[in-house]
Amino acid sequence: MSDNRAVSVRSLTRRFGTNTVLNALDLELEPGSFTALLGRSGSGKSTLLRTLAGLDPAPADAEIRVPASVAVAFQEPRLLPWKKVWQNVTIGLPGSGAKARAERALAEVGLNRHTEAWPATLSGGEAQRTALARALVREPRLLLLDEPFAALDALTRIRMHALVLDLWRVHTPTTLIVTHDVDEAVLLADRVLVLDAGRIAADIPVEMPRPRSHGDSRFVALRRRLLSELGVEAEVIREAA
């Protein structure tokens, strides 16, 4: 049965000292699905993502199954300033055709004119596209995105949303995005999870065709529900509007 699941986590507990961040957490992701992970600050979203990425050691008593090829992109693009853009994309990539593969990936994210550029000459959005190209060039079956657009201006973020959806449609990796932004979650994902008290406290499907509009009544209803799951009361929402 679990062969149908791209990601399967059973009973994952993570503690830092006396702080139990993840508490016997279970999670299943279908292959090719696009899931958003919301949760209050400090709820353990990045800890879960890092464990799935293999960046944090998985506790021995947890069962964690992920595909063989996993790629991660973070809020900061984490480019090496002394390597050109294409070299950043090919870091760790074996084989002689690496540069051609990097060029193809960079063309896909709209950066074909910047392959020979230095990272310091890129805008924030271009640097984040480079990070996406670096993730994609590995053809990951699992793509983990940890607040990848949080540092970008609103217009660039809108373009990046469209780009990520295009790339997801073409390459079909199972995708999990951590975000603080409820609208971003509803705009992108087919399923939104809320992490609270160390577990998946809410698991909500997004049954809306794309492209999605903020003004759609289903969008508004779902935003309201998610904000309430996150403990943001209606009065606060009204005041902010």
Ligand SMILES: Nc1ncnc2c1ncn2[C@@H]1O[C@H](COP(=O)(O)OP(=O)(O)OP(=O)(O)O)[C@@H](O)[C@H]1O
């Ligand atoms: N290496 C570590 N050592 C000690 N505590 C840690 C470590 N990593 C995370 N924590 C703690 O675990 C909790 C969850 O952190 P995590 O970064 O996963 O939360 P988050 O939901 O991603 O938060 P945010 O939305 O603010 O980025 C926090 O209380 C954090 O201080």
